[in-house]
Amino acid sequence: MSKMFCFQCEQTAKGTGCTEMGVCGKTPEVSNKQDELVAALIGLARSAKGIETSKITDKLVMDTLFVQVTNVDFDEKDVDKWVQKVKAEKLKYGNAEDFKWEELWTGNEDIVSLRSTLLLGMRGMAAYAHHAYALGKQDPEVNAWFYKGLVALGEEHSVEEWLDLLMEFGQMNLKCMAILDEANTSTYGHPEPTEVTTNVEKGPFIVVTGHDLLDLKELLEQTEGKGVNIYTHGEMLPAHAYPELKKYSHLKGNYGTAWQNQKKEFENLPGAILFTTNCLMPPKDSYADNIFTTSVVAYPGLKHVEDRADGQKDFSALIAKAIELGGFKEDTKFTGINGGDKLMTGFARNTVLGAADTVVGAVKNGAIKHFFLVGGCDGAKPGRNYYTDFVKQTPDDSIVLTLACGKFRFNDIDAGEIGGLPRIMDMGQCNDAYSAIQVAVALAEAFECGVNDLPLTLVLSWYEQKAVCILLTLLALGIKNIYIGPSIPAFFSSTVLNVLVEKFGLTPISTPGEDLKKILA
Known part of the structure; x- marks a missing residue:
């Protein structure tokens, strides 16, 4: 078997890097082909330097960076198609030399660490740019930064220059979000607080997972009146809070929890499954035939719904599969990790800031003494029960804001209310860290202080590259004393980690009790 090197996700082998086979299921052939894709992208960026790029090229760059995110594309032939597209696109601008992909992960440890951090962050930002582009929104400055970052990856920089690039990137990712x-x-309108059931009604159904709201919207339109119910999964849970999505009566609830439980939760599932973005795991035979992928998601042998050219995607085969499977014979009860069968979502910035007077008043009268943002990616590696225990141990006079799929560790807990507001407030998907930032800034303005002076602590869990770009954004904004876990990214060298600890107060988690004692001291 050929060798590989990949240390981009939290579950990487031995905490240092996958060299024989990806823990995610990625083969060495796919991993090396993705490295070749990075090298080709650097060549394209070099060729396009100083030249105005087309929308076609811009979309190709963001999509091919997105392809490289963990749990997106497991198909060597599919990745090679992307490589060939990039090489062909490069010739429209010139024919600059590609980067030698073998050099991506070799050289001075600290430089490799900094280069990797930028690359992985760009992959995360590309996912967000991809979703915005699908809705007709883009920004020339964000697009241009992808080229700037790619060129920088192939250049020599001092440690200080790399750090400056990372902070500049963090600001750009904020703009992208x-x-x-x-x-x-x-x-779709501003999210509204919405209660979502975890139970599944009898009859045909489709489970939609990933992050893409447009795919969900088009599927809801195509299933309306056909007797096929739709359930969200993982990061799609917040879709229930958007007025233009929740108006569909056959958007029924949320099935399952976070992505890493899919092999158990999808086992012998009598429904069809649509993967719209990352979070795909190599499927078991018992449900592989029920899966449809779309967009940049690919896995050998799975059925794929082609991208839209003009108009909508055609989900007719997916819908037919759901009808064929028939669904559960009776209404079926499911619960979250802690036994709850109801989830609340929809506490994005518009909702929380709409209650700003209540929140500020509760802080001033002592009803709220601390805010915690506990969120990020979930994962399979041991140690993530920390986040469940942490939330359970937060004092009754505190508010827990949360986002991304890490919330499934505790979002079915009824933690009570303060002043009519639930103590646990789900702000949305990982990209909705933007909402959390806006809320923090607004609170700081209300109390006439800096964000770091607020009684606010960020406790983050990371898994893949979207968590990386969000962390860099928080650091670029000067937000300090962030707790991160369950382990420190393998691509942070000891020197780079020390810089982040000293400059930003980045703190590895310990135990919930010890960390809470330190935070609340």
Whole structure:
């Protein structure tokens, strides 16, 4: 078997890097082909330097970076198609030399660490740009930064220059998340607090997972009146809070929890499954035939719904599969990790800031003494029960904001209310970190202080590259004393980690009790 090297996700082998086979299921052939794709992208960016690029090229760049995110594309032939597309596109601008992909992960440890951090962050930002683009929203400055970052990956820089690039990137990712926020809210309305059931009604159904709201919207339109119910999964849960999506009566509830439980939760499932973005795991035979992928998601042997050219995607085969499977014979009860069968979502910035007077008043009268943002990616590696225990141990006079799929560790807990507001408030998907930032900034303005002076602590879980770009955004904004876990990214060298600890107060988690004692001291 050929060798590989990949250390981009939290579950990487031995905490240092996958060299024989990806823990995610990615083969060495796919991994090396993805590295070749990075090298080709650097060549394209070099060729396009100083030249105005087309929308076609811009979309190709963001999509091919997105392809490389963990749990997106497991198909060597599919990745090679992307490589060939990039090489062909490069010739439209010139024929600059590609980067030698074998050099991506070799050289001075600290430089490799910094280069990798930028690359992985760009992959995360590309996912957000991809979703905004699908809704007709893009920004020339964000697009241009992809080229700038790619060129920088193939250049020599000092440690200080790399750090400056990372902070500049973090600011650019904030702008990208703002564009996606505007794209979502202008298309689907502002999220509203919404209760979502975890139970499944009898009859045909489709489970939609990933992050793409437009795919869900088009599927809802195509299934309306056909007796096929739709259930969200994982990061799609917040879709229930958008007015233009929740108006569909056959959007029934949320099935299952976070992505890493899919092999158990999808086992012998009598429904069809649509993967719209990352979070696909190599499927078991018992449900592989029920899966449809779309967009940049690919796995050998799975059925794929082609991208839209003009108009909608055609989900007719997916719908037919759901009808063929028939669904459960009777209404079936399911619960979350902690036994609850109801989830609340929809506490995005518009909702929380709409209650700003209540929140500020509760802080001033002592009803709220601390805010925690506990969120990020979930994963299979041991140690993530920390987040469940942490939330359970937060004091009754605190508010827990959460987002991304890490919330499934505790979002079915009834933690009570403060002043009519639930103590646990789900702000949305991982990209909705933008909402959390806007809330923090607004609170700081209300109390006439800096964000770091607020009684606010960020406790983050990371898994893949979207968590990386969000972390870099938080650091670029000067937000300090962030707790991160369950382990430190393998691509942070000891030197780079020390810089982040000293400069930003980045803190590895310990135990919930010890960390809470330190935070609340």
